[in-house]
Amino acid sequence: MLREYIRREAVFLLSAGLILFFIGFGAARPDLLGPASSAAHAAILDHFSWLYLISVFFFLVFALAIALSRYGTIKLGYDAERPQYGFFGWVAMLFAAGMGIGLLFWGVSEPLVHLLQPPPFIDAASPDAAAFAMRYAFFHWGIHPWAIYTIVSLSIAYFSFRRGMPALISSCFYPILGERIYGAAGKMVDVLAVFATVFGTATSLGFGALQIHSGLTHLYGISSAIPVTIGIILIATALFMASAILGVEKGVQVLSKLNIVLAAVLLLLILGLGSAPYVLNVFVSTLGGYINNIIDLSLQSYPFAGFEWSRDWTVFYWAWWISWSPFVGLFIARISRGRTIREFVLTVLTVPTLFTFVWFAVFGGSALHLELEEGANLAAVAGEDVSLALFAFLEHYPLAGLLSLVAIVLLIVFFITSADSATVVLSSLTSGGGLVVPNYKKIIWGFSISAVAIVLLVTGGLSSLQVMAITAAFPFMLVMIALCCTLAIGLSQEKVQE
Amino acid sequence: MLEKTLIPVAYKERPEELRKVGRMLKTLGANSVCLYHVNEPGSFFRGADLSWLTLLSEALEEAGLIVEVKTGEGHIASAIAEAALLEGADGIYMKAKRRWHIETMLLGSVSRDLLRLADVPVLVHKVRPRLPDDGTEPDQSDLNILYATDLDEASARPLPYVMEFAGAWCHVLHVRGRMADPLAERTRREAVERELHTVAEELRPYFGRVTVEERIGDPAAQVLHVSDRIEADVVVLGRKSPAFLSAPMGETAERIVTGSSASIFLVPQPGRRNAS
Structure with missing residues (x-):
């Protein structure tokens, strides 16, 4: 009986055990956790930062090649199936799951930080640095992250909806592993997916909590001590756990749509109240520079000058997106049943990317306008505390208090929807891919994500979050490369017209 | 033949x-x-x-x-x-058999080109079957034949040649990639088993023993493995054009010929004229 339970729940027991060990170790010996994770992180970056760059570029090329090939007409589901959700609801949900908090956190601060701290071959705070900052903000938040999500979600959607297998990462490995997906090898793949998801989500929630805290401190002058951040995480945890346990899938969908509308309103307000022509010029010129340089950007690690910069930014982002990809991939797969591969890939790669570009042009471009044209001291604030940059930026607009409050509400809702989805996905991943999962698993995963975020914040703050995202993503990147192979094998067995 | x-x-x-x-x-x-x-x-x-x-x-x-x-x-x-x-x-x-074993195993460029270009079957004689030194004729009834097939048109063409080899034992080997899901895999396995059974029945009158085996994996590696395991004298297989991606690694047939100790009887794809 016990042996049967252990065999059935091996993924859950192993991954939960390891995560709980990590939390316990971090709580008991925070002095050791930081150096240990930093050593692993440095080893990965020293030896494999090039692999992150080339792999992510490959994922983009691979996704496009499949979409534009004859396999593009294959449906993610049975041939007669129709899409489960309408186009707007679908795009809203995949956008909310894929980016959310990060856009609010980095929308203003990333261009400002790049402006002030560019690679050594560019003069800080110069017009070149501004163009560079915007181009890299587009690059880090553009088509590449969505290519990463596409690989995972397309694989899961194909193997579960078209091939009738459980919605697990290990299912995608059937063409290579065969029946061994039910054994140790398959379980290891799922454990790696759980690991990446927990640390990727915890990183985002850590960012979110830091920024909510900064906003509240900025608006209401509450204490900036770390226990308050922990308190925010605990309150948000209670909210998203309640949502996950009550199973308010419909509610999350409504919240996701509401958040997109709210984000769009905030975007239009900033555009309308600021310098719209300047922002639109930033948008088109950055878009041109991005398209013109996309291959160079994709593969550029600046080995002769600026290698550290590339590691700290591009590789961190790629690792972060990869660590999010099992969770986002499963989520996107689940809402994309009935769409063709071409429709799926092209929409996922372009629609959210375009919205993100507009977002960065409006927030980043406006911040650069304030910094470069009006002498606002925003870059220094962002350099000091990136979580504060958004609120310092909103200070320069009419109704700053209201806008900041809207931003905080957005952050909280993004926090809840992301964490809720992550909890459900983690529970499903550790329950054989089933949609009905026991509540105790949701509770354990919800608390685990929050506890990991707290441990990382306490042991090293922002840099600690980044370090763990990169470390946890590395093995999953290798899994993703294998996913491309298995997907190609699966598709090659399809009978499609030339 | x-x-x-x-x-x-x-x-x-x-x-x-x-x-x-x-x-x-x-x-x-x-x-x-x-x-x-x-x-x-x-x-x-x-x-x-x-x-x-x-x-x-x-x-x-x-x-x-x-x-x-x-x-x-x-x-x-x-x-x-x-x-x-x-x-x-x-x-x-x-x-291919030369004075030194290493020379036998390393296939020359001419032989490799010929394997690709020939429009008639090619028998590449490697280490096995060993030719008697005492002037007697080799005994055909002792031959162990490995017939490697993926049951498509190109690999069905060698079947009449296999029959003519006759001999003591014919081992029919089917190598393929794994299907993408368990149901498709089971369906394919059952279909292959049926077809292999039919092939075995056709070959039974010509050999003392006929066995079948189905394997999943890289065709060249699997054929070489089984050929060594059963100590085949001759491996019979059909030649197909390489897929674009596998071309840099060489045709499956070429890899088998290069790595095998057994002789290889390679039957070209019907309807293809390479030399002219």
């Missing part, structure tokens, strides 16, 4: 070795042989005395074969492949 066989020969070929080959070909049903030598343009030996060919011809005649001698010029592999067509040969015999 090999009633008329073309044997490409080079300078310094040893008559005593060729005599053994002649006896083996006779066992396999050959009654005439075309000894073919290609002069490379610009070769040092071009136009030199070709009396050594007469010695080789006499060695084969001693084995009871009708022998004719022909020479040609040009790119060696292309010339051999073309001559096989023009002379109406049923197959080409290619001796």
